[in-house]
Amino acid sequence: DKWIVVTSLSSPTSDIYYLANITGWKLLVLGEEKTSNWSNVNCHFLSYNDRENELFTIKTLLPKGSYSRKTLGYLYAIVNGAQVIYATDDNYRPTDNLTNFNLETMEFGMRYSGQNLFNAYSHFGQSSIWPKGFPLEKISDQKSLNYHVGKFTTPSIQQSLVNGDPDVDSIFRLTRKMKSEHMNVLFDSVAPPVIVPSGVLSPFSSQNTLFLYDAFWALVLPISTSFKGSDIWKNYWAQRLLWEIGGNVGFYPPNGIRKRNTESHIEDAKYESAFYSRTSKLIEFLQNWRCNVELKFFKCVVKLSEQMYLNKFWTKQDVHVVKVWLKDLNHFGYIEPSRAPYVFPTTSNTTSEHLIRVVYKPTEQKQSQMQASKSILQSKWDQVLGITSFCNLTRYQITTKSLASKTYPNILLIIVFNFPIYDNIPYLQLMYGVKFSHIVYCGNSLEAYLKSSKKLRFSVSFLEVDVHRGYFFEKCLSVAMKMNHKVKGYLLIGDDTLLNSWNIPSLPLDKLWFHQHELLLRDKSSGWHWWNKEMGNTVFNKTWEYLLQQSLTDPSKEQIINSYMTRLEKATGSNLGLYHGASDIVYIPIRFKSQAIYLFDVFSKHKVFMEISIPSVVFGLDDKANIVNLAGQYLWYDGKREHVPELFRADQIFLHPVKL
Known part of the structure; x- marks a missing residue:
């Protein structure tokens, strides 16, 4: 009942074969119009013209060559009994066999207790990097270090970060990356996972992301916005709706390395222009939106989608796609999540949970090219200077061997x-x-x-x-x-x-x-x-x-x-x-x-x-x-x-x- 869903334009890569052999998981590869037919004993291949696609009403709404066609793959997995879906690409290989994610109902863990926005990259030790879709005007804002530790419902959507070339926008690539070199961002692999609470939004893509059953409705992909931004805005939409069922998003340490081909970042910046100018407005809209407490959850999904259109974040076609998607889900027996209306926080309804207050300072990691961090206190030489200053009445010799002594990460x-x-x-x-x-x-x-x-x-x-x-x-x-x-x-x-x-x-x-x-x-x-x-x-x-x-x-x-x-x-x-x-x-x-x-x-x-x-x-x-x-x-x-x-x-x- 655990499925991996990818799309592929070509013959199977070594990464596809790797995914097909992860124990306990079924792999579904969704082919495009020009993808050659192929088969593998450990893999379900759904070709562009496969008749099983005809079962899905939504197929007629998805444009040829559109990334949104991956929606068909998700629906196929759901129809065939999926309880967990891992969404990724055909060029990514998780090194942990997907053990980084949590499939238990409840978990001990750490939950962010700041307000409004959360930067997952900062939490995992890269304080000067922001994920694609993070409002540019908020990048330099003071980051909260406030968290709670307790026992929480396992996040319905879980994203594991990736080292190397993570999802960052073209502004970052143009200003923080050497043109001739691949990015080599390293996140803290030891840092604790973090749950983002209701009331707080955080940008993420659906790549290297796990969806539990109660979040399958969030797998739909809009058709109107560009590939460069559609997934991010859709996941903002999904996060706001999760608040209405008591669900959350969680971020987990990196589980692999991604390398990308050199792209035209100037062209990307043109495609992403709406990101830069309208994401803050989208976030403000979502944080203020309310759904009538008497409505069932899918009615809230439709209402928010319609409001996304009326506020010009989506098109009318996107709203239609969402409605047809929900009809397909109902038709094939998906159980609509029960509503738990979100209560907007006030001074009188603060949490009564038994939680431990925590200040969490991320361990700063090595920076990518063209960057310098002033916050990395723990370099060996800084430490030596601190000790020599403190012990200024003592004579001792500093050797190369002592500087190379073992650490315990x-x-x-x-x-x-x-x-x-x-x-x-x-x-x-x-x-x-x-x-x-x-x-x-x-x-x-x-x-x-x-x-x-x-x-x-x-x-x-x-x-x-x-x-x-x-x-x-x-x-x-x-x-x-x-x-x-x-x-x-x-x-x-x-x-x-x-x-x-x-x-x-x-x-x-x-x-x-x-x-x-x-x-x-x-x-x-x-x-x-x-x-x-x-x-x-x-x-x-x-x-x-x-x-x-x-x-x-x-x-x-x-x-x-x-x-x-x-x-x-x-x-x-x-x-x-x-x-x-x-x-x-x-x-x-x-x-x-x-x-x-x-x-x-x-x-x-x-x-x-x-x-x-x-x-x-x-x-x-x-x-x-x-x-x-x-x-x-x-x-x-x-x-x-x-x-x-x-x-x-x-x-x-x-x-x-x-x-x-």
Whole structure:
């Protein structure tokens, strides 16, 4: 029930054969009038004169040679049982076998919380680039860094970005690209996907884009506007209509590289002139348009299409195409989405969802030709200059080898503050920014962070999480995981944990890392004083009973819970066993993400102290023999904290605490 739809003017390319062999997907190639007939065991080929086309009323409205004829391919896939449709071109090859997209009903993720417009290219690390169809007069506007993390309905339309030569307009190509060279734009492949909420618009084409069943109506293509712009404006139209069914658009990290032939950008600019002059008016019109709450969804689709014509964004023929398209969909059994009328935001209807406020600063990527970015703070040399300035009383030698040291782009570093001492962020960024390209800071107060951030020369990512004076670090770890960075693992440290990052290459990224741990028994008292506190024995036992009950009543959690309890019993040697231990540093590989999120959330809900919850979760995720014991030191209240310089060891992973 998963279909790939492309059009082709020629014999099958190597990219077509690649698409045909993606496991679990059916490929439909729609031929044009001059396309030779061909066949492939893994492919449906629909020729220009194929009689199956005659079943579709809309065929008579689609001009020969028009890109809008791809509508026939979409309809063919729908008639043949498609539940998911991936739209792309015959010259593009996704390198991930389409695993980048999300087909689940709900997902943890990050949702933009700015207003009106969203630039997906900026989110993925190219702040000076704009997608085709983005209003030129809005390019230099201040970009919001405000997001929410939570559990959301999976976006009905999902676009994965492409590296190399993405969809940009001819103004960009004329001013930012060397004429004789191919573009080589690189987006951040680690950045988290983002959901664009109702009320916000973002331009995108239908190339390398996934449509879920409830968005199939949005696959229709207008016939009057030029190929250069029709798809973009149509998708603006589709986004506004998604708001009426509670749907959203989502953008995902790049999943391949596109190269294009050199084209006449001057000619393109002429074709795109309507883009430059009228897109802002289209956006304003769409954001102000309303559909009567009593109308069903397809009536809203028709009403908006008619208004697009009356406001001269579409022609009367486009409206007719939409009406016939909807009739074809109804005739062949497509189920019209249920209406959930969009409520325009006011000060009295702000969201009541349980969401985490986030400031997300994209990691700036290498710029394309003829560009220079002033916002790339984390170059090696900038870092060296910062450190030498800060440590100006110390003598040391900078070698070529030290400048070429290893970095960790596949680890998300999470730094948690017990208390809102956010003025220390510049020093932490100075120490770790050169090694870790993706860092998030976490603490109790976003307002306190924003106040401190006014003193910074740069922005960072920040999660507002109540860690209750440092008792619940695992809450930050769970929220950071829910952002969905495409990393190999998550490394959490306290803001007063000194991390010797040069030793990390010796550690396996597919294994759990932890330090010391001690055995506790659920039915026994302990000399460890935290076990007898309100965050200890009593709440842990309540958590355990909750997990047992969930394993019996929630089939979706049964395997996670049973596996967890079995491994923890094996590790401790007792069905009453658990662990406690200092937890100011821990690493969770990506393969344990879903289990860790669930378990940490349960322990957080019951307010279990992190020095119980973190080690007890870690040793319930994998066999004890597979867990890496981190070399490091915790300095307690026995006088050692006064002798940090003497106790520091460069060959260890960490030292705690080191107060800045």
